[in-house]
Amino acid sequence: MTVSLIVNGQRRTVSATPDTPLLYVLRDDLELNAAKYGCGLGQCGACTVHLDGKAVFSCLTPIGATQERQVTTLEGLGTQAQPGILQQAFIDEQAAQCGYCIAGMIMRAQSLLDRNPAPSDAEIRRHMQPNLCRCGTHHRIIRAIKRASAVLGSQNGKGDAS
Amino acid sequence: MMRRIQSKALLASFSLAAVAGSVIAAAIIYAPEIKPVERPLPTSFDPGEVAKGAQLASIGDCIVCHTADGGRPFAGARALPTPFGTLYSDNITPDEKTGIGNWSFAAFRRAMVNGVARDGSHLYPALPYEHFTHVDDADLRAIYAFLMTRQPVEQVQPKNDLLPGLGFRPLLAGWKLLFLHEGPSTRDPARSAEWNRGKYLVEGLGHCGGCHTPRNILGGEERSSDLSGGIAEGWIAPALDKSNPSADRWDEASLFDYLTTGIAGGHSAAGGPMGPVAEGLSTVNDADVQAIAVYIASRMKPESALQKAASTVATLPRDVASQDPASSKSTIAHPATDTLFAGACGGCHMPGAPMQVTGRPPLSAVSDLRMTNPRNAIQAVLQGVAPPSGRGPAMPGFADILTDQQIADLLGYARAHFTDASPWPDLTAEVSAIRKEDAR
Incomplete structure (x- = not known):
């Protein structure tokens, strides 16, 4: 399916099966590599990003559930030159x-x-x-x-x- | 004129009745202060008695209500939301100024058995004295010894925030007149000593009915519906009798596992306020928990079925978890939800997933999915389930990940896929309502 979502303030459209974890889409499709794969079971928090302003485990967030929603990753807080x-x-x-x-x-x-x-x-x-x-x-x-x-x-x- | 005389007479008799009523009421309301004592030295208590008291206090789970989030143990100040407002638990450390340091055993006993504080004021029934009234004096003495040998903490709890008028404690005397039934727990001589021990613990210190028995509009337990299910902190405290839809799937062994670890393989994991109960019971001697399991198991099924269940308990009605999801009726009924389930839930709840291998119950066994009311299943998805007894994997909450509609779809799917039960109606509206409740 095609999913359109707002990542760090920019609209991004990705093509993925709906059960793909948001984490995979961020890392593999959008080249946002800050969020890490830790356990894949929502037990460690290494994959934490914001979904509509709330901290969530991106490994447990199916991309199919993020249509038209706001995602913020570490990259959205600042840059190496200008950290948040x-x-x-x-x-x-x-x-x-x-x-x-x-x-x-x-x-x-x-x-x-x-x-x-x-x-x-x-x-x-x-x-x-x-x-x-x-x-x-x-x-x-x-x-x-x-x-x-x-x-x-x-x-x-x-x-x-x- | 006639009318005036009549009304005067009426007034007079009313006044008389009022005076008589007041005298009776005063007699019920009035409880004298029990003189403060010097704090007994910790060394004045027998260590064996203290150890016994520690076990009993764990069965009563005193620490849960009497400890604030991140606060010192037994120092109180935990907010206890009730339909009548918020109460803050008392400090029950032996601090003389702010705790129970200057309470004699007689004062402690009266608080537990009659719900009256040392100074003579009535205590709110958030202290479950309807149950503690059944605890025998030897056990009360042991609990007293345990509490009086804890670390004193000077801490005053915040003021209660109750509905107007309910701060007037003499009203509680009336409540007790209706709902406090003093006296020992009755024994059934036809039953085993273990069963009777279980009954004593369940009805008394364990105060299981505090959550698992429905309450009437005044907050009193409906004694005729003992253990037929109630509500606690937004979760359903399931029926512990035959009316539980999963009653035939529980037995002494699985109840024992559940109570001591929070998890019964092939059954359920303790969610919501049951988690801390299991955590408390995990420190209690096996014999007492076994007695509780024996009593509850007997309440959940008639005696003859108990023997039968022992031989068939391993067989679940239908092991749907091992079915291929792609061909099941749930996939046909919820075409888009199987992928949502695979993404959000499958990592733990699909057959062969790591959680299944570590002994977490499969969804086909989980009681919450079989209940008539979807509340607990919804709460488990919204809030998650903390690891009972503080160790092992937790189920994370999905409140911030999934919308009401998505949660409703997933639960509808899971119910169809993992149970034989009929679909829950109006799930989306239920999820929205419970989400709003949780946010308060």
Whole structure:
């Protein structure tokens, strides 16, 4: 079937069988390789992207279910030259070890900051729960999210949000 | 004139009745304060008693309601949404200022058995004292010993947020008059000791009826419909008697597995609020959980069928999971949905998928798909199912992935494909309604 969807703000049309995971279409057809294949069972979060603004496992999202919907991937948050606020915070905190989980981590965290720019530690921990990091960089990941939250807070003229 | 006299007389008799009523009411409402005591030293309790209390507290699952999300154990402040507003659980750590540190055993016993706090105020029936009233004193003493030897936490719970008027606690005396039936759980001498132990635990500490028995408009359990199914946190607490459509497929062994691990291979996995119950029971001694399983199994089928079931339990009515989806009636009835199912669900739920190999029940065995009401199946898809007992694979929620229509299509497909049951009507509307509920 032909599926038309909006990826990182651009309309893209792909031809795929409807049960193809969104993840495969992103990586194989649209050359957006940030989202990773981890388990393929919605257990690890490496494939996390946004669907209509909500963090979802793209490995469990059949492309047939995404007709006319908005998808955002890590590539949609910024570029190497101009990283987004959260991406910059992950760089500043050196929150990646092997890096395999990081694209998913950032997308999961971004969906929280979009909804609540000043989350508490407990809210961050609860929200990030579905995403696994095998290297154990969780403390840095949480610091990076708090750093981004503080930047967002100062940009909004509300002072330090941490 | 005549009329005035009559009305005066009427007024007088009304007043008299009102006074008499008030006196009676006051007698029911009034409960004296029980004097505070110095916090008993943890060393004053026998370790064996404390260990016994720990087991009993796990059967009662005190920790679930009395611990806030991410909060300290037993320090309360967990929000408990009820049809009458939101209650916040009490701190039951032995902190003297904010917990039960200065409660004597008599005060603790009265709270459990009569629903009255140490200071004499009536407690809301979110504390299931309709059940705890059946717990014997020896067990209450052990639970008291367990709680009084926990780490004290100073924490005050937020103020309850109830419908207007319901903050007036003396009203609860009236509620208790109607719904609190004090006294020990009755024994059936014709049954085994194990069965009676199970009955005692189910009716008392386990407070299974708190969710699995329907409630009337005042929130009291309908005792005549004991364990015939209720509702808990947006999920159906299925009937634990013969009226359960899957009753013939459960037996002592599968109930034991389900209660201790949250999963019964070839049956179901605990979803929603049942997950924490299984987590609590996973730490309880096998004999007590077995007794609960024996009692519940007997409630789900008549005695004679129990023996019969033991020999036939391995056979499911129809192992549709192994059928080729392409040729099944569900594919014909839902032509577009088989590919949606393959993409969203198949990775775990198709025959041979990794989850099936790790012992997760096949959809052909899952009770939720067979229920008359699709609510639990919808909740499982919307919210997912956390790994019971905290370990192993989870089912992720699909609320943000699939539309109401897609979820309805998938459930319609799964019901047709994996069960013999007739289609659920108005699925899309049901999914929309439950999604709205969950968002609140």
